[in-house]
Amino acid sequence: MSKNNKYKPGPSDFLDYSEGKLKGRKRNAFERYLEQNLFDAEAAEGFSMVSQEEAEQDLAVVGKKIQGRINRKRRIGWYSAAAAIVSILAISTIFFNVDRTSLDRPESIPEISKGYEQKTEKKEARRDMDILENEEVKDVEEGPEQTVTEEMKTEGAAQISDLQEEFSPQLSAGADADVDEIVVEAVAREVVSSENAEEDMLDFAMDMEAEERMEEKIEQVTAPAQPVTAGRAKSSAKRMAMEKEETEASAVKGVIISADDSTPIPGATIMLKGTSVGTVADSKGNFKLNLEETDENKIVASFIGMESEEMDVLAGSNVEIVMNESSQSLDEVVVVGYGSNRRYDQTGSVQSVENTIIGAEPEFGLSDYNDYIDNELIFPISEYDMSRAVVVVKFIVLPNKRPYNIQIVRSPAQAFSNEVQRVIFSGSDWKPAMKNGEYVEDEVSLRIVFKEAHKR
Amino acid sequence: MEILCKHKHHKHLKVSWKKYRDLSDAELVEKFRASGDLEELGTLYERYMHLVYGVCLKYFKEREGAQDGITAIFEKLITELPRHEIDNFKSWLYVLTKNYCLMQIRAAKSETKRLHNYQVDEKIFVESEQEMHPIDEEEQELNKALQMCIEKLKGEQQQCIRLFYFDNKSYREISDTLNLDEKKVKSFIQNGKRNLKICLEKTDVKK
Numbered sequence: 001m002s003k004n005n006k007y008k009p010g011p012s013d014f015l016d017y018s019e020g021k022l023k024g025r026k027r028n029a030f031e032r033y034l035e036q037n038l039f040d041a042e043a044a045e046g047f048s049m050v051s052q053e054e055a056e057q058d059l060a061v062v063g064k065k066i067q068g069r070i071n072r073k074r075r076i077g078w079y080s081a082a083a084a085i086v087s088i089l090a091i092s093t094i095f096f097n098v099d100r101t102s103l104d105r106p107e108s109i110p111e112i113s114k115g116y117e118q119k120t121e122k123k124e125a126r127r128d129m130d131i132l133e134n135e136e137v138k139d140v141e142e143g144p145e146q147t148v149t150e151e152m153k154t155e156g157a158a159q160i161s162d163l164q165e166e167f168s169p170q171l172s173a174g175a176d177a178d179v180d181e182i183v184v185e186a187v188a189r190e191v192v193s194s195e196n197a198e199e200d201m202l203d204f205a206m207d208m209e210a211e212e213r214m215e216e217k218i219e220q221v222t223a224p225a226q227p228v229t230a231g232r233a234k235s236s237a238k239r240m241a242m243e244k245e246e247t248e249a250s251a252v253k254g255v256i257i258s259a260d261d262s263t264p265i266p267g268a269t270i271m272l273k274g275t276s277v278g279t280v281a282d283s284k285g286n287f288k289l290n291l292e293e294t295d296e297n298k299i300v301a302s303f304i305g306m307e308s309e310e311m312d313v314l315a316g317s318n319v320e321i322v323m324n325e326s327s328q329s330l331d332e333v334v335v336v337g338y339g340s341n342r343r344y345d346q347t348g349s350v351q352s353v354e355n356t357i358i359g360a361e362p363e364f365g366l367s368d369y370n371d372y373i374d375n376e377l378i379f380p381i382s383e384y385d386m387s388r389a390v391v392v393v394k395f396i397v398l399p400n401k402r403p404y405n406i407q408i409v410r411s412p413a414q415a416f417s418n419e420v421q422r423v424i425f426s427g428s429d430w431k432p433a434m435k436n437g438e439y440v441e442d443e444v445s446l447r448i449v450f451k452e453a454h455k456r
Numbered sequence: 457m458e459i460l461c462k463h464k465h466h467k468h469l470k471v472s473w474k475k476y477r478d479l480s481d482a483e484l485v486e487k488f489r490a491s492g493d494l495e496e497l498g499t500l501y502e503r504y505m506h507l508v509y510g511v512c513l514k515y516f517k518e519r520e521g522a523q524d525g526i527t528a529i530f531e532k533l534i535t536e537l538p539r540h541e542i543d544n545f546k547s548w549l550y551v552l553t554k555n556y557c558l559m560q561i562r563a564a565k566s567e568t569k570r571l572h573n574y575q576v577d578e579k580i581f582v583e584s585e586q587e588m589h590p591i592d593e594e595e596q597e598l599n600k601a602l603q604m605c606i607e608k609l610k611g612e613q614q615q616c617i618r619l620f621y622f623d624n625k626s627y628r629e630i631s632d633t634l635n636l637d638e639k640k641v642k643s644f645i646q647n648g649k650r651n652l653k654i655c656l657e658k659t660d661v662k663k
């Protein structure tokens with residue numbers, strides 16, 4: 001069967017299906033399609049609630065609305081384009097007339113914001129970033145823009161080279177050079193950040209102002225190690241300096257691998273023994289853990305299904321930790337619940353109501369929930385051949401039966417966290433906890449185990 | 457196996473579909489991202505509008521809300537689409553739609569102020585494309601391993617799988633034949649598929 005004729009049902013098929021008009025093989029084909037396409041499957045459930053006429057009507061009505069919306073936007077588009085062209089002509093005349101080193105320039109830039117569409121701003125900001133990276137400026141689609149951007153390009157390049165000139169004669173000690181580089185990087189960062197679509201031209205102008213002010217201050221400053229005052233630039237420079245300091249402090253680096261096949265173990269926990277200081281290995285099994293000031297530092301590596309490994313380490317060293325599979329058999333349960341008010345009171349009929357606290361549980365029971373998760377969970381595609389992963393998640397069950405504030409306590413990688421949040425969020429309701437016969441909030445912890453079977 | 461080829465042009469939107477009809481979803485996404493032209497987005501949306509409608513219907517259980525949902529989600533697309541890297545438009549639209557529906561329901565139900573703090577980050581729910589289960593592929597030539605694994609399935613699972621995939625019977629027909637609830641039939645098929653997958657992987661490992 002050729003792949004070109006791939007079955008792709010349309011709205012009329014949905015209506016036929018729900019009205020029972022599809023029979024036999026055709027019906028089966030449609031259902032098989034639904035098995036593979038969750039979006040269509042859910043939509044089919046919705047369609048079963050309306051008649052053919054109703055659905056056609058609704059879709060037609062909405063279609064008109066959206067068409068109208070599209071037409072309206074296009075009209076506005078023309079107006080903005082016209083306004084933009086006018087502004088461009090105005091600006092380019094200003095640029096030609098004004099002296100390049102004048103500080104008044106940034107003030108005129110805000111006028112640009114009036115007519116520009118968002119995407120035009122994006123293009124300009126991106127162009128400046130290209131300059132800093134010494135790349136070729138990409139071709140501009142609309143002709144009139146070119147005059148403006150070329151002006152800005154030469155201007156931007158001039159400012160950067162000015163800055164660098166200012167820095168180089170002042171480089172004395174190696175350490176100072178670091179700080180200076182940081183400041184230049186901070187400048188680059190500022191311009192890069194203006195690429196954000198939401199920021200308007202005004203912010204970009206402020207960045208340029210920051211650059212200008214930095215030029216000024218650098219001339220005034222004698223000790224080169226003193227960074228400048230432009231608000232954001234200073235704090236990001238400081239931040240970077242601090243980060244550099246941290247990496248020099250005593251830390252141990254390493255990689256965790258499995259004994260069987262020397263593959264890394266992402267998500268393995270590495271703790272400083274006797275403390276609550278720890279970290280988690282990344283997707284390549286690498287980790288970095290800060291150590292204490294003492295000579296003796298013991299780290300413990302652990303991972304579900306593996307035997308824990310202890311190791312003495314020295315600051316600044318690089319270690320390789322090999323973990324063996326645990327001889328204990330792994331439990332078959334996918335979900336284990338820990339309610340903070342965990343007591344499931346089975347003998348409620350005998351005890352008096354006043355003293356009972358019943359924890360929250362899934363509406364149809366934990367075993368059913370386990371089945372649901374088992375069916376629904378999808379093992380995220382990752383670079384490494386993980387056969388098992390555990391995510392610990394907690395959330396609050398509100399009296400309205402929904403999980404609230406789903407938080408990941410422990411997880412090997414973001415993809416697993418995302419998947420767990422998804423299944424819980426679209427999962428069944430939870431019977432709220434009851435205290436003394438009244439519904440109360442309850443925090444529930446679940447341990448969700450990803451297994452081979454979930455690789456679909 | 458009959459060739460099933462249906463691609464009806466849904467003329468609910470008057471967009472000049474001739475221009476864009478043959479472009480793939482990914483191509484239309486790129487075009488829209490570059491140009492910001494709503495007509496391109498409209499063409500793309502038109503392909504899946506009925507699915508958005510269906511899902512909204514399912515959650516809101518009434519037509520007005522579903523209609524509003526379609527327009528609201530279109531508006532969301534305009535701002536959100538350029539901001540994300542999207543591998544598969546249909547999956548992403550599904551996530552967007554579902555989140556919208558759940559948020560609407562939550563807003564309607566909420567009495568406590570705290571619920572307003574709950575933020576649904578669309579990124580959280582991005583699903584990777586479903587991997588094709590060997591049995592769902594249109595190829596009817598099943599290799600020996602699959603045959604063997606099917607035979608290993610338990611009674612009702614095996615029956616349902618055979619009727620659904622080999623005899624091309626619908627859920628309704630199977631439920632009549634075996635005297636089971638339609639929901640049970642679906643459940644057997646899904647669990648059966650899962651067991652087949654496990655069994656196939658075991659035989660792969662042995663090789």
